[in-house]
Amino acid sequence: MKLRVEDIEIGAVMEATFWVNSAEGSRFRFRSTHLDGKRAPKVVLSNDKRIIPGVPCLVSIASIDKPERADHGHIEVTYVRPAPFRIEGVYIDPIVSKKLQILLESGLNILLDGPQGCGKTTLARSIADTLGMRFVFFNCGAVVEASDFLATIQVRASSSGQPVTDFVKTELLEALEQARENPEERYLLFLDELNRCTEGARNALMPALDATRKVFHPIENRFLEIPSNVQFVAAVNRGSEFTGTFGIDAAQLDRFAPLQMDYPPPDEEVKILRARHPGLGKGLIERIVLAADAVRRAPDVPGGLSVRATDEACIYLEHPLMEGDHARMLPEVLKSSFCGRYSGRWSDNDSDAGAVWGVTQASLKESE
Ligand SMILES: Nc1ncnc2c1ncn2[C@@H]1O[C@H](COP(=O)(O)OP(=O)(O)O)[C@@H](O)[C@H]1O
Ligand SMILES: [Mg+2]
Known part of the structure; x- marks a missing residue:
């Protein structure tokens, strides 16, 4: 060397x-x-x-x-x-990688937009690791009211038996407070599934994301300034429920630099899976990935098919219980790992799962 x-x-x-x-x-x-x-x-x-x-x-x-x-x-x-970003074990499209690097240097809020399981969370976490930033994961799916971003309300019985209301800080609030105390550290706050929280709650978060950089602290009843060592990265899933749109209005969207992501190309997904499942042959992994690729491209299948699905199929097949029986077990495994992620049953032609089974079967036949 x-x-x-x-x-x-x-x-x-x-x-x-x-x-x-x-x-x-x-x-x-x-x-x-x-x-x-x-x-x-x-x-x-x-x-x-x-x-x-x-x-x-x-x-x-x-x-x-x-x-x-x-x-x-x-x-x-x-x-x-x-140098271009290179993160061990994670595939990033070279152009996405360049854009991402520029956005991170500029400090703009980033919105990762891609189908489920294409690596949005993995990427955000890896960026934080690579750049030595603290990664804070926050799932917006559970947010109903604006205050839920920063605190949850818990009711307990006091010693006198009277109910007492406690505000418990969320990871997000903890991180904002920590960032203030540790100006030498950088924080990456990851807002997962931003499209799934209610519109009103999302609106209340907007001042945090524009030049105002302030949010209302529901416990202390005052505005909390977002320190400059905090970088927001949000993610939205374009799944079946959100075909074509993610329900985030234009003004909200405008606070972010959107970055489109997609599944790794098949040869890259094969590399990712081979590294994780060295016990499986290359040919077998290729057949799984080709079938997934066919499902993802199929026009009559809504939503995506996560890399979790191909990974899960490999986990099954790598197990000693399946040893020596891969030819027979592969279709059985994909019935659950692929079709099981869609509505209906693999055996029901009229359901999404049935459509996935049709595409999977055709791909397996072709790669035989
Ligand atoms: N581009 C990728 N490179 C490496 N692994 C990936 C990639 N995309 C997905 N994965 C794997 O698939 C799984 C789901 O990825 P995740 O980042 O949670 O997807 P998302 O956040 O887009 O739904 C993880 O186990 C991850 O390791
Ligand atoms: Mg995710």
């Missing part, structure tokens, strides 16, 4: 991560030892002010000093742009 001097061309663009150069008397501020993940034949140096220590970036090779000497010299580079 070591590069030779011959592997490095002047003008080539390669990835590197720099650290502050501590060598005494050096005129270069930044140094790195690797290019494109491989050990460089000479130390890589740069004076480019756009480099941020510790953050992977793309650089252009400017010159190679003393190419003939194995133990001397250096490679000088100039900064090109930040």
Whole structure:
């Protein structure tokens, strides 16, 4: 995994991560030892002010000093742009990845819009991990009233037997308060299923998301300022119930930079599943993914089919109870893992599950 001097061309663009150069008397501020993940034949140096220590970036090779000497010299580079996002075990479309990186740098609120199980939550969590942010998950599906975002009301009996009302802070409120106390930390507040809370409740959240950056604190009866180290990322599912629309009005939508996501392409989904289920053959995983792809494309099947469904099918088939019997069990597994996620039964042609079964069967026959 070591590069030779011959592997490095002047003008080539390669990835590197720099650290502050501590060598005494050096005129270069930044140094790195690797290019494109491989050990460089000479130390890589740069004076480019756009480099941020510790953050992977793309650089252009400017010159190679003393190419003939194995133990001397250096490679000088100039900064090109930040390196693309790469998150272990998660597929992100390269264009979505670029847009996402730009949005995160700008601090805009982000709305991830995609079918269920295409990786919205996984992506948000991974971004937070990669950028060293605290990830706070909040499901908006249970929010009925505006105050539910920040507190839940609990009634208990006091020692005198009288009912007492307690306000319990939600994860969201806890995080907003923590963010204020820890300005050096960054917080990613993930608002899952934003389309599922009531319109009125969503409206009350809007000032938090625009320039006002304030929400009403229902316990302390005052406005709470959203600290600048808080980044909002919301997600909406375009499922069967929300075909074509997600019920969020234009003014609310306008507070977000929307980012469309979709299922990973089949070859990428195969890679994800192979890494998770090394006990299964490539051919079998490919058949599962091809069938899922066919279901997702089918015009008469509403909603999506989560990567959870293909993952679940692999979990079944990888189990010792199914060993040696994959050919017979595969259709049986998909009856539950695929068809079971839709209304009706696989055996009922007129139901969604029946339509899914039809598409699945045809795909299995084709991939036999
Ligand atoms: N693009 C992806 N890369 C890796 N895993 C994925 C991807 N999309 C979905 N998954 C897997 O599928 C499951 C559901 O993903 P999730 O992020 O919860 O979907 P969503 O939030 O869009 O409904 C998770 O187990 C996740 O690991
Ligand atoms: Mg999710």
